[in-house]
Amino acid sequence: MIAYIEPYFLDNDADAASVTGQSFDGVSESLHIQGEILCGGAATDIAGKDFGGMNCVKPLAVVRPVGPEDIAGAVRAALRSDKLTVAARGNGHSINGQAMAERGLVLDMRSTAENHFEVGYLPGGAFVDVSGGALWENVLKRCVSEYGLAPRSWTDYLGLTVGGTLSNAGVGGQAFRYGPQTSNVTELDVVTGNGDVVTCSEVENSELFFSVLGGLGQFGIITRARVLLQPAPDMVRWIRIVYTEFDEFTRDAEWLVSQKDESSFDYVEGFVFVNGDDPVNGWPTVPLHPDHDFDPTQLPQSSGSVLYCLELALHYRDSDSNSTVDKRVERLIGRLRFVEGLRFEVDLPYVDFLLRVKRAEEIAKVNGTWETPHPWLNLFVSKRDIGEFDRTVFKELAKNGVGGPMLVYPLLRSRWDDRASVVLPEGEIFYIVALLRFVPTCAKTSSFEKMVAQNQEIVQWCVRKGIDFKLYLPHYKSREEWIRHFGNRWSRFVDRKTMYDPMAILSPGQKIFNRAP
Numbered sequence: 001m002i003a004y005i006e007p008y009f010l011d012n013d014a015d016a017a018s019v020t021g022q023s024f025d026g027v028s029e030s031l032h033i034q035g036e037i038l039c040g041g042a043a044t045d046i047a048g049k050d051f052g053g054m055n056c057v058k059p060l061a062v063v064r065p066v067g068p069e070d071i072a073g074a075v076r077a078a079l080r081s082d083k084l085t086v087a088a089r090g091n092g093h094s095i096n097g098q099a100m101a102e103r104g105l106v107l108d109m110r111s112t113a114e115n116h117f118e119v120g121y122l123p124g125g126a127f128v129d130v131s132g133g134a135l136w137e138n139v140l141k142r143c144v145s146e147y148g149l150a151p152r153s154w155t156d157y158l159g160l161t162v163g164g165t166l167s168n169a170g171v172g173g174q175a176f177r178y179g180p181q182t183s184n185v186t187e188l189d190v191v192t193g194n195g196d197v198v199t200c201s202e203v204e205n206s207e208l209f210f211s212v213l214g215g216l217g218q219f220g221i222i223t224r225a226r227v228l229l230q231p232a233p234d235m236v237r238w239i240r241i242v243y244t245e246f247d248e249f250t251r252d253a254e255w256l257v258s259q260k261d262e263s264s265f266d267y268v269e270g271f272v273f274v275n276g277d278d279p280v281n282g283w284p285t286v287p288l289h290p291d292h293d294f295d296p297t298q299l300p301q302s303s304g305s306v307l308y309c310l311e312l313a314l315h316y317r318d319s320d321s322n323s324t325v326d327k328r329v330e331r332l333i334g335r336l337r338f339v340e341g342l343r344f345e346v347d348l349p350y351v352d353f354l355l356r357v358k359r360a361e362e363i364a365k366v367n368g369t370w371e372t373p374h375p376w377l378n379l380f381v382s383k384r385d386i387g388e389f390d391r392t393v394f395k396e397l398a399k400n401g402v403g404g405p406m407l408v409y410p411l412l413r414s415r416w417d418d419r420a421s422v423v424l425p426e427g428e429i430f431y432i433v434a435l436l437r438f439v440p441t442c443a444k445t446s447s448f449e450k451m452v453a454q455n456q457e458i459v460q461w462c463v464r465k466g467i468d469f470k471l472y473l474p475h476y477k478s479r480e481e482w483i484r485h486f487g488n489r490w491s492r493f494v495d496r497k498t499m500y501d502p503m504a505i506l507s508p509g510q511k512i513f514n515r516a517p
């Protein structure tokens with residue numbers, strides 16, 4: 001393939017537009033790759049941009065693999081060349097080009113989405129084997145409709161692939177109880193950077209298993225994941241309660257996530273919003289139903305520029321009576337110190353609750369902001385420093401909003417497996433913070449640049465002040481920054497790279513290692 005595509009593409013680079021859409025079927029056959037290979041404009045259309053919309057690259061080719069053998073074939077072809085890289089691309093929902101490969105091969109993992117779907121039962125409980133390229137949304141729908149079962153830990157938005165979120169962590173409102181998605185898989189099939197196809201788990205090839213989980217695509221390409229399941233509830237009571245004081249918000253949130261399993265809500269998240277009627281970040285964004293109004297006269301005079309909201313959910317069955325559900329909710333909520341009168345709730349089917357962000361996606365697609373850049377910033381901040389973070393970032397830098405949701409909620413370190421590659425702040429409790437910025441379609445370039453600059457300012461402030469933080473979905477350009485990010489885990493990360501991808505072929509878009517010549 002390299003002998004054929006690389007010289008062709010490089011020689012014709014200036015005329016790349018003229019090969020737009022050309023499919024290299026003959027090449028696939030000569031290389032025994034069964035899947036389709038696309039070059040030129042067709043490859044750039046698929047893999048030249050991501051959801052972040054801030055990076056543009058030209059891949060050499062996009063391969064649509066049929067299965068692990070095609071993936072291993074692409075990796076081995078790259079190994080035979082002296083500069084080629086390979087990026088698995090899930091659904092391309094990264095922000096900073098992490099799934100891109102400038103002049104490299106991009107594997108469009110969505111073509112493998114249907115390769116696995118098998119539910120099984122072990123003494124530890126039910127599981128489903130799914131493809132690395134499957135969308136979580138489809139995993140949810142099939143598990144619930146065909147088996148009445150569901151994975152335990154979710155991201156907020158499900159238009160993401162299994163391999164994409166497992167390469168990071170996969171964090172949502174269930175993670176306080178079950179850990180991130182990486183803590184909810186028991187076995188993987190992986191194609192390493194050596195071109196080997198390996199099955200791994202906690203007991204079989206365990207170093208590879210834990211390397212790949214949260215491994216930023218650096219050690220192998222996940223083709224199959226075994227995901228733990230639980231019985232799916234029928235319904236969810238979805239609740240939002242409002243706070244004016246950050247310390248009361250964090251005290252209640254930490255209390256809720258520290259309760260024993262089954263004695264708390266099934267989902268706990270939180271967000272910050274602007275104390276005003278801004279349609280993007282303010283009061284109107286809090287109620288859960290169009291008939292509910294946010295009544296600002298309920299707020300005390302002392303409330304500041306931003307407010308906080310705990311978002312909670314309780315699972316139940318159709319057979320549970322209303323009064324049983326009410327009692328379970330009141331037992332927990334009665335202990336919380338939110339602003340009286342600022343409580344919103346709706347009941348909805350479990351699947352609709354998990355697909356709630358899809359509605360936001362549809363709206364953003366209609367108003368055009370799904371396509372504009374998304375300079376998002378995601379961090380983990382230690383409990384020790386979250387108060388200072390609130391005072392400087394939420395109350396000052398972001399007090400007028402960030403153009404989209406601002407999430408902040410606590411997680412428990414003990415629910416994460418230290419052997420996985422992801423790095424966390426110190427201490428049992430830490431917070432995930434997400435500034436999910438959307439750029440309006442009519443905005444000037446300067447407003448987008450200001451958002452990027454503000455993200456940098458926040459990260460630099462964290463470093464300067466010695467805030468105990470880690471970027472989630474990290475994005476750094478220099479080796480020094482990566483070394484600082486991994487801290488005392490850097491040498492483990494490097495050792496794993498040496499073992500599983502010594503030529504640094506995989507996921508070049510993370511910009512951690514340079515391709516070895």
Ligand SMILES: Cc1cc2nc3c(=O)[nH]c(=O)nc-3n(C[C@H](O)[C@H](O)[C@H](O)COP(=O)(O)OP(=O)(O)OC[C@H]3O[C@@H](n4cnc5c(N)ncnc54)[C@H](O)[C@@H]3O)c2cc1C
Pocket residue numbers: 050051087088089090091092093094095098099100109132133154155156157159160161162163164165167168169170171172216217220221222223473507509510
């Ligand atoms: C609207 C939206 C909402 C989000 N909500 C959440 C959330 O609630 N919680 C959360 O944790 N994250 C969330 N994310 C972030 C998301 O989890 C990551 O961006 C994730 O990487 C996206 O998955 P993807 O399939 O698009 O991966 P891509 O962006 O395609 O890839 C991400 C990285 O993983 C690698 N990769 C992809 N597939 C594989 C594979 N099969 N094997 C090995 N490596 C692979 C890529 O090379 C790349 O380095 C959200 C993102 C968006 C856009």
